[in-house]
Amino acid sequence: MDFDLNDEQRMLKDSVEKLLGARYDFDKRRRISDSPEGFDREIWSAFAEMGLLALPFSEDDGGMGGGPVETMIVMEAFGRALVVEPYLASVILAGGILRRAGSPEQRAEHIAAIAGGETLYAFAHHERQARYDLHDVATMARADGEHYVISGEKGLVLSGDSADRLIVSARSSGNQRDEAGISLFLVDAKAEGVSRRGYATQDGARGAEVTFDNVRVPASALIGTRDEAFPVIARVIEEAIAALCAEAVGVMADMHEATVEYMKVRNQFGTHIGSFQVLQHAAADMFIALEQARSMAMFASMMVQEEDARERARAIAASKVQIGNSCRFVGQNAVQLHGGVAVTMEYKVAHSFKRATMIEKLFGDTDHYTTRLADLGGVIGE
Amino acid sequence: MDFDLNDEQRMLKDSVEKLLGARYDFDKRRRISDSPEGFDREIWSAFAEMGLLALPFSEDDGGMGGGPVETMIVMEAFGRALVVEPYLASVILAGGILRRAGSPEQRAEHIAAIAGGETLYAFAHHERQARYDLHDVATMARADGEHYVISGEKGLVLSGDSADRLIVSARSSGNQRDEAGISLFLVDAKAEGVSRRGYATQDGARGAEVTFDNVRVPASALIGTRDEAFPVIARVIEEAIAALCAEAVGVMADMHEATVEYMKVRNQFGTHIGSFQVLQHAAADMFIALEQARSMAMFASMMVQEEDARERARAIAASKVQIGNSCRFVGQNAVQLHGGVAVTMEYKVAHSFKRATMIEKLFGDTDHYTTRLADLGGVIGE
């Protein structure tokens, strides 16, 4: 057992933090978020140059061969800086699908494109009625000779408005809520029949509603085995959750530090508010919640590699519950301890609080995973 | 709307408090609780003389015609003093059954006996397997000519070891968990076939396991309509819960006052601990929990008279939930703020904490009533 970073990991951490420290302060982040595209292509290029976009891919696929710990390091730094660039969408989600299910040809072409940073990918999976059920897919893919014809609506496509290529889940057989019968397809975002409506998200990033109206793709657009995409989707969402947990730790750590700093300088009743014991204990409770979350983000990163699907599912569910609880507690208390200033857009903590809140909701909220963990028999084991 | 006590109610409150103040301090209560019978017959006589044992019965039955508010006043005072005498068992439970379902002859005989205080009654209903389900009755009553023959085991008979007469629920038809088919019988505690094993309870009162082995009672022992006792039992338990809510308020108010007083005199780090803001806020939070409980105890007392069974059930469930939550919060914090002394038997707060804990469990715990309230559609209404 070893919690220390190795030399390469420490270098990765340092260089990501240095880049963001130099080029991604709070003002810059606000400007990026308010820009029409909602992210910065120059920063994205810098990520590519640094190898971040190639990080989780195997060296055979032209990647850096990083594992969950490397992703954790990057995502935590992104969380601190509230990075809005489409890393989760393009590298973790779409990249994850390709990495796990893509054919050698698909991997050769698309992983290189993702890693290079010129082409953006997104994962069009979630549908309005599905709520948090990954297997609830109504979008249809009808086989038509050598082609598939895709029709349906995807509501929450993270970073979907700027994506050049979409990976779409669609039902090639079975009923709407069956796990079997789902397939994945690679679709050009500008293909005929694809229409998009981009939107800002509550936390300053971007999403899109994407409608597929008889979109015709060749059979070669199929990723992985027809009808058997569900395990791939579930696995990649688990990886995304582990990444989100790390991001959440960064968001919370930053909020907590900002709060403690604020308590040292903010004066009321003739003294700095950090001298009030009640506020000290609130800051201590936030610290505990943060450290418990950090522990579970590490646990998630460790267990996302576990091959036993049930053990892995327990660990991811437990991690998401802890992260969700900590996000809520740390976020709400950061706002409360800052007082009025934290409910304005001019203070970073407001933005961090919103991101923390949305992380709670992404890919299943605390209630959802508490129930799921109970169904799985808990995480302590025999 | 009027929250004030009328003159008679104020007199009742004053005289109960005066009696307990003079004759039921903490040392006395410990001695009473440690005595073989576990309660004090002289105090019981004093209650009878004051009319407390006749309080909830109609004037026609020789009672005082008091309502839920009068019961609330008495029970709150009992809670403050941690009274262990069998008021709940004899007056509220057994008395409630007789009051609601007894024939004129039964009422004439037994209500007078209860009110006089010479004869003690108990309600033998709960069985091991029933948990919190009032309709789960396995004890059998077999009709045999002009008689019934009762067999079965009752586990938690409050104050059952000293009772002279028992009111027993038994199944005269149907299956173990049917609401229909339950009947009530009056049984002499010394009748052939009745065996008892008395025990102390965690909170310093008494209970008994009672076994009925082919106990033969005449048809005249039947209380109310055969097979139709369930609504009576449910209604009387609702009254008992309303009474317990009031008792809980007394227990909590006493714990809270003791804690605040202790904080004023206990010195640590060169000052009284009540000067520490964190402990001040804990005491404030206890106060809020206490006042919320007091509000719901009043609500329970008001609504226990409501004739709409569903509205009544919602109100009682909601009140028990609030009382349970407040009992736990106030009790745990009273112990924490007292520190070490509160985990010894020498401080009253330890005994109050134990009573508060047991009130949480009696007649259904917080979880049970939260689920029930959800099933009933909540308490806010349309």
Add this chain to the structure above:
Amino acid sequence: MDLRFTEKEIAFRDEVRAFFRENLPESIRTKLTLGKHFSRDDMVTWMRILNAKGWAAPHWPVEYGGTDWDPVQQYIFREELLAAPAPEPLSFGVSMVGPVIYTFGNQKQKDYFLPRIRNMDDWWCQGFSEPGAGSDLASLKTRAVREGDHYIVNGQKTWTTLGQHADWIFCLVRTNPDAPKKQMGISFLLIDMKSPGVTLRPIQTLDGGHEVNEIFFDDVKVPAENLVGEENKGWDYAKFLLGNERTGIARIGISKERVRRIRRLASAEKAGERPLIENPRFREKLAALEVELKALEMTQLRVVAEARNRPSDKPDPASSILKIKGSQIQQATTELLLDVVGPYALPFTPEEEGRNEPPIGPEWAQMIAPNYFNTRKVSIYGGSNEIQKNIIAKAILGL
């Protein structure tokens, strides 16, 4: 002791409820139901409807256009209003400056301002908070220097709610910087927002809305006749005002309306194969919240009933319970709404008048996350919950 409403009280409730049902414009009701902001015109329209009925400021003395309702009736009126849901009468006028004027102002001030407040001829805002002060209100720095028949005001106020609509602002200003205690030397001044030297800068709040502002005073000339009461006694009037503010701060009516809305929405929204309201975890969280809300309603009624026996200038310290629990429950209702909406909390659609495009996701989902974010303020403003617990510890528990 009888905790039920009397028949007279029930009749009153029915009258109020019927009036709101018949007279509240549907467009305003819909906005509130969806958690949206109402416009200046909406507020003026509604205040004039109430004023025509004589209900714009029911808690004022009858001689100033109020009613003779007792505390229970006042409570019923207010809760029915919130549950309608209808906009609360703009508190800066009817609940804050109005009572200060009729209690401490001179006859001329009463005659001029009070009818205009009731009819919303003037929109008032509050100039108490300053950037450096926060909960420590008395440390304010805005200066007013007497020059002949005017004061010259310099300084800055912040968190001025809806100041962008305001005609007038009532301010605490420091008139004697040498007073021995910071609470002394403060005066209560009424300032016309159109005065030269008054500028307003909007503050964008975290929900994306524009509700609060900073206000700057740069050599603003204020006629001395706009001083309320005595110079340097302003802190007393402010305490009086803040005491009034705590009444009804529990906002039980709003929370009840939200609980009903949660139940309605969760009955329609599916989680898996079944409506969310049938999910045990969700429904039990809702039931548990309802218990706390019902308990608070009873506590509020106790405080209201007790108010009959209390001098009206001595606020009940138990009202701190109402503030603490009331804000916690308001916040909890927005959290449960967030649970209902689930992943569709994510899209952010700014509120724009006259927007034609349909929203992303369901219409009812639009404002849920912004409402959650924005409601964090209720445990901060009006004396933070930490301050309220200090009050309980000191004023009630004697610690």
Add this chain to the structure above:
Amino acid sequence: MDLRFTEKEIAFRDEVRAFFRENLPESIRTKLTLGKHFSRDDMVTWMRILNAKGWAAPHWPVEYGGTDWDPVQQYIFREELLAAPAPEPLSFGVSMVGPVIYTFGNQKQKDYFLPRIRNMDDWWCQGFSEPGAGSDLASLKTRAVREGDHYIVNGQKTWTTLGQHADWIFCLVRTNPDAPKKQMGISFLLIDMKSPGVTLRPIQTLDGGHEVNEIFFDDVKVPAENLVGEENKGWDYAKFLLGNERTGIARIGISKERVRRIRRLASAEKAGERPLIENPRFREKLAALEVELKALEMTQLRVVAEARNRPSDKPDPASSILKIKGSQIQQATTELLLDVVGPYALPFTPEEEGRNEPPIGPEWAQMIAPNYFNTRKVSIYGGSNEIQKNIIAKAILGL
């Protein structure tokens, strides 16, 4: 970074687990599983089994009979022990006075006491707390006056856990009442419990048990050679001792064992027609608690791993997290057990050796309420949770 145990660590865990399985007397295991108290003989028996294996005090230096295990191994040993469940080696000896003696004591003290501690030839108890002091330990009043080659001790100690079994007590005593600070002028003294003038009064705790005592010293003659280290330096040794106490205070193994027990019992206990474990509310409460416990286990492992890089006399302030969360989780497990047992929490059956009657209700239900009551102490003793939060605020956050 690799958070999994290495193969070597897994092999070690298996070795420890197998040893406990094979060597822990079944009667002791059963008592612990039922939440009952074990006897003096049980403890002595178990300590001698461990000592024979060389595991009575594994964290001691090898030269004093300890092991060379690293912090991870120490952690594994301890957690396996708690999860067995086996009695913890009596901490007053091996975790408290033992390390003080081998760190600050003289050779004669080491030679005499250390082997006897390991083999439980002496039962030790702790004389720190006094009635007036509580969390403010340094305000202690027990006096020791040097007279020739003896000290004369007068005063009172309290909360002396299992003092009724003790052969020796280690005490903080005031040797210089005129020292400028209360922390100065305190000495660390070892006192034979059989000395004339030592009397013990049991304190009955709220669970009905007898676990703690008051101890009175009335002109007790203590040989000066029983002074540890220097006179008036006792506070330093106490701080050292209390820092050690915080290690492993999370008691994760106990909580894990209880969680498994809860799941087992709730699978057998019916609520309505179905096992309690199928009740959504119950099972989700259990799942939520498991999450906190798992997180704490990971946090504990982080602190343990960090300890490899830390000087052993500088306890990690993050260990305050372990104390706070660990005690909260221990308490939560007893609350869930209370939920499992339901109404059968009510009967009180005092523990008596050799009782023949069957208990009231199920055997497993007997100790559940007493355990719940008694476990309230864990957030009070060893530095209350409030004190721990002060430590976090000051030592970690710099507030």
